[in-house]
Amino acid sequence: MDRPRALACACLPEPGVADWLRVGVGIVISGQLMLLSLAINLSTIPPAIRGRIELAVLGLTVLGVTLLGPELAFGIQNAWRRREASLEAMFGLAFMGGLGASAIGLATGGPVFFEVITVVLCVHAVGQRLKARFWATAMDRVEASGLFPRVATRLDGDALRRVEVDLLRTGDRIAVYDGERAPASGQVVEGSAWLQTDGVDGARMPRWVGHGDHVPGGAAVRGGSLRMRIDQLCTDELGRTREALVNAYATDPPYGLATELARLFVPIVVATAAIAGLAWTVWSGPLDGFLVATAVLLVACPCGFGLATPVATWAAASQLATQGVHVRRPAALEALAGIQLVVLDKTGTLTELVPRSPTTDGVVTRWIGAVQQWFDHPIARLLWQGGGDSPTVRRPVVLPGGGIAAEVFDQGAWRNLQLVPVEKQRDLGVWVDGELTEVVGVDEQLMSGVSDVVQALADLGVRARILTGDRVDPRLGVPFEGGASPSGKARRVRELRQEGPVAFVGDRPNDLAAMAEADVAIAVPGASPLIVESADLSVDALARLPDAVMGARSLRRRLRRLLLLSLSGNAVGISAAVLGVLHPVAAALIMASSSLTVTLLAVPRERG
Numbered sequence: 001m002d003r004p005r006a007l008a009c010a011c012l013p014e015p016g017v018a019d020w021l022r023v024g025v026g027i028v029i030s031g032q033l034m035l036l037s038l039a040i041n042l043s044t045i046p047p048a049i050r051g052r053i054e055l056a057v058l059g060l061t062v063l064g065v066t067l068l069g070p071e072l073a074f075g076i077q078n079a080w081r082r083r084e085a086s087l088e089a090m091f092g093l094a095f096m097g098g099l100g101a102s103a104i105g106l107a108t109g110g111p112v113f114f115e116v117i118t119v120v121l122c123v124h125a126v127g128q129r130l131k132a133r134f135w136a137t138a139m140d141r142v143e144a145s146g147l148f149p150r151v152a153t154r155l156d157g158d159a160l161r162r163v164e165v166d167l168l169r170t171g172d173r174i175a176v177y178d179g180e181r182a183p184a185s186g187q188v189v190e191g192s193a194w195l196q197t198d199g200v201d202g203a204r205m206p207r208w209v210g211h212g213d214h215v216p217g218g219a220a221v222r223g224g225s226l227r228m229r230i231d232q233l234c235t236d237e238l239g240r241t242r243e244a245l246v247n248a249y250a251t252d253p254p255y256g257l258a259t260e261l262a263r264l265f266v267p268i269v270v271a272t273a274a275i276a277g278l279a280w281t282v283w284s285g286p287l288d289g290f291l292v293a294t295a296v297l298l299v300a301c302p303c304g305f306g307l308a309t310p311v312a313t314w315a316a317a318s319q320l321a322t323q324g325v326h327v328r329r330p331a332a333l334e335a336l337a338g339i340q341l342v343v344l345d346k347t348g349t350l351t352e353l354v355p356r357s358p359t360t361d362g363v364v365t366r367w368i369g370a371v372q373q374w375f376d377h378p379i380a381r382l383l384w385q386g387g388g389d390s391p392t393v394r395r396p397v398v399l400p401g402g403g404i405a406a407e408v409f410d411q412g413a414w415r416n417l418q419l420v421p422v423e424k425q426r427d428l429g430v431w432v433d434g435e436l437t438e439v440v441g442v443d444e445q446l447m448s449g450v451s452d453v454v455q456a457l458a459d460l461g462v463r464a465r466i467l468t469g470d471r472v473d474p475r476l477g478v479p480f481e482g483g484a485s486p487s488g489k490a491r492r493v494r495e496l497r498q499e500g501p502v503a504f505v506g507d508r509p510n511d512l513a514a515m516a517e518a519d520v521a522i523a524v525p526g527a528s529p530l531i532v533e534s535a536d537l538s539v540d541a542l543a544r545l546p547d548a549v550m551g552a553r554s555l556r557r558r559l560r561r562l563l564l565l566s567l568s569g570n571a572v573g574i575s576a577a578v579l580g581v582l583h584p585v586a587a588a589l590i591m592a593s594s595s596l597t598v599t600l601l602a603v604p605r606e607r608g
Contacts (some may be wrong), residue, residue, distance in 0.1 A: 026064050027122050039053060040053055151163065173229050176227075181219065188210060188213045265300075295577035313331065320548060343466075346482075347508075349507050367391060428441055489510075
């Protein structure tokens with residue numbers, strides 16, 4: 001089932017105080033209508049007083065519908081345009097049932113159910129505002145993350161001007177300073193610095209760039225500054241990544257099983273009510289026909305779908321949290337239960353960078369640590385484990401090509417230390433007093449337990465595949481695809497989804513587009529905050545992935561039982577209403593009691 005795509009929240013703008021106040025007024029109106037309906041339905045009132053109460057009920061109902069009704073109508077209209085039955089359409093049935101029964105009650109002096117109308121509207125309105133608030137908060141975090149620069153420093157002749165990124169054009173010269181991200185792709189024309197591109201291509205190891213080197217948009221500059229000429233605006237790769245993240249936040253995945261059933265249930269209920277009402281109209285008159293149709297609509301209220309499903313899902317999410325699986329979008333658990341393929345990023349997800357120990361007795365390591373504190377050198381930082389007394393350092397300088405040098409005082413003498421990147425900048429050549437003493441560096445190795453995780457997923461019938469921007473195969477015995485760009489990952493995930501539901505497991509911003517395309521997005525330990533925010537769920541350890549799948553499948557079994565129970569109750573109630581033995585009053589009572597029962601059963605009991 002395709003996930004909806006949107007670049008803005010499809011429900012409402014971010015709710016403000018006035019908007020919440022409007023919902024609060026609707027809730028107060030519902031409370032008053034409940035009291036007035038009890039007075040009308042359960043007591044004997046003189047006709048004159050009853051007439052006044054009915055006018056008050058009618059006025060309050062009109063006010064409530066005026067305040068909140070257009071939102072439900074808008075949701076139903078959107079579903080109608082998509083030619084699909086939704087849970088909103090089912091709430092619309094309850095709305096129509098309450099309206100019809102109440103209209104008959106007012107006309108004949110019988111019971112009224114206007115509180116059903118306003119309660120349905122209030123529940124829908126609160127849900128819409130909570131979704132809108134979540135979306136707005138998430139997008140605020142995106143803008144605050146700094147991954148997508150909003151302003152840039154442009155060179156206009158010899159002058160530097162801060163301009164909006166949207167005003168940049170190909171060929172412009174820009175300056176990017178230490179700690180900033182490149183707002184566009186281009187070629188370095190002046191300066192040098194370390195470049196961290198994990199937000200673009202997933203590479204954990206930084207690289208040193210200087211005159212003539214290419215800088216991708218979104219790369220972070222460290223330990224220097226650059227002036228560059230733009231050759232590609234970020235409306236391309238980085239822009240697509242941002243769009244994917246916006247889509248991920250704007251996506252409102254429904255509760256799948258309940259929605260699928262709603263697509264069948266809504267047309268059946270409408271057709272049954274219409275046919276039964278028409279038959280009873282021919283058989284016994286318009287009044288009986290309308291009462292039967294109303295009873296069908298009331299007893300078919302979707303509370304078993306709309307209440308039990310989220311209650312059971314939230315309960316499952318809470319239970320998984322105790323196992324190290326933290327669910328941010330509970331509705332995604334239903335999709336996780338049907339996953340057939342898990343696509344894994346490699347660097348940072350399956351592998352980690354570990355330092356290779358120097359071949360010396362540790363003295364050089366202490367010197368590296370002392371100099372590292374002056375420069376925050378990316379490779380030296382990985383090699384230095386910290387601890388111990390730090391030698392005195394003087395005359396620290398940056399060398400061409402990303403090296404560093406300083407004089408270190410240790411063991412009663414000053415020693416000249418130089419750290420020069422070698423072997424594609426992954427290792428450091430250590431020069432002491434002008435002589436190369438050793439080469440130290442970092443290696444990439446598989447995290448412990450990765451093979452066990454892949455096997456545990458296979459035992460559950462879930463295949464694994466590696467999809468990464470790197471080209472190094474970790475040789476796990478699973479399909480491997482390397483050299484994929486962020487948009488290439490997203491395109492490949494979209495293709496794989498044609499074969500069945502897919503989960504994507506990632507850790508860096510370059511995974512955002514692929515995560516947005518997947519049915520379920522999962523963040524692993526050490527993932528960037530932006531990934532954690534956009535993922536459907538996160539795990540404390542990669543080994544928790546099988547637990548998450550098993551928990552999701554347990555939830556799916558419980559939901560199937562609950563929805564079967566709810567549908568069975570609805571079937572019995574609808575049958576009684578069609579036969580004319582269920583009055584709308586009894587239908588409303590059955591609706592309330594069955595909804596309460598199914599909702600209570602949705603919460604799993606603690607096992608002793």
